[in-house]
Amino acid sequence: MKVLLVDGTIIGSKTGAILEQVQIYINKANPEMELKLLKLADYDHQFVDGRKLEEYNESMQEMVHRFEEADGYIIATPIFQGSIPGVLKNTFDMLHPRAMRYKPVSIVANGGTYQHHLVIENQLKPILDYFRCLVTPNYVYTHTSHFDETNAIISEDVHNRLRELARVFVQYAEMSKHLSKETLDNH
Template sequence: MKILLVDGTVLGSKTGAILVEIKKYIEKIDENFDMEILTFANYEHQIVDGRPFDQYNTGMQEMVTKLEQADGYIFATPIFQGSIPGVLKNAFDFLNPKALRYKPVSIVANGGTHQHHLVVENQFKPILDYFRALVTPNYVYTHADHFDENNMIIDPNVHERLQELARVFVKYCELSATLSKTPIDQHE
C-alpha cells in the first residue's frame, strides 16, 4: 500500500518534522507500507486556471500524479491567517473528484495559537469529505510550544497523540483495502 505523507506548505519545517515522527510510528506498527514524504516546497507551484493538465509544468504533473495514485495519506498543514495554505488548496483543486474516494486520510496541523485547531474541523475536513476520503476521527494539532529550537517535537503528549493517530490510520488502511472504490450502481 502506497502511503503519501504530504507536507502541504512551501514555508517552514514543523509540518515536515511531524511527518517524520508519524512515519516512524507507522513503520513500528506495519513495516510493509511503501511510504513517501511529498514536500510541496520541492515543487514550482502553478495555480489551477483551467488549462489542460499537460500544459502545467512537469513538477505539478508529477505531484498531482503522486497524489492521485497513492492509497492513503497523512496530510500535514500549517495554519496561516486562520486557514490552510493556498498551495494545499490549489493541489486539491487539481485532483479528480474521485482521486481520494474511500482512501484513508489522517490530518496533522500546526498553528500559532491554540484556537487554530478549528481550521481542521471547519475547513480541512469538509474538503476531504467532498472527496469522500476515509478521514480518521483523530487529528493532531500542534503549536510552537510543542517544539524545541530545532523544530523537534518535545511534548510527550504530542508524541502519544501521534502514536495513536498512526495506530488508527493503519486500521483505516486495513478497512480501505476491503472497500470497492466503484460506486454500487456500477457493480455487476
C-alpha cells in the same frame, strides 16, 4: 500500500518534523506500508485555472500523479492567518474529485494559537469530505510550545496522540482495501 506523507507548505519545518514522527510510528504499526514524502516546496507550482492536466507544467503533473497513485495520505499543514496555506488548497484544486475517493487520510497540523485547530474542522475536513476520503477521527494539532528550538517534538502528549493516529490510520488503510475493491467492482 503506498502512503503519501504530504508536507502541505512551501515554508517552515514544523510540518516536516511532525511527518517524520508520524512516519516512525506508522512503520512501527505496520512496517509493510510504503511511505513516501511529498513536499510541496519541491514543486514548481502554477495557479489552477481549469486547464486540462496536460496543459500544466511537468512538476504539477507529477504531483497529481503521485496523489492518484497513492493508496492513503497523511496531510500535514501549518495554519496561516486562520487558514490552510494557499499552495495546499491549490494542490487540492488540481485533483480529480475521485483521486482520493475511499482512501484513508489522517491530518496533522500546527499553528501559533490553540484556537487554530478549528481550521481543520471548518476548512480541511470539508475538502477531504468532498473527495470522499476516509478521514480518521483523530487528527493531531500542535502548537509552537510543543517543539524545541530545533523543531523536535518535546510534548509526550503529542507523541502519544501521534502514536494513536498511526494506529488508527493503519486500521483505516486495511478497511479501505476492501471498500475500494467493492466500489470498483460495482462500477
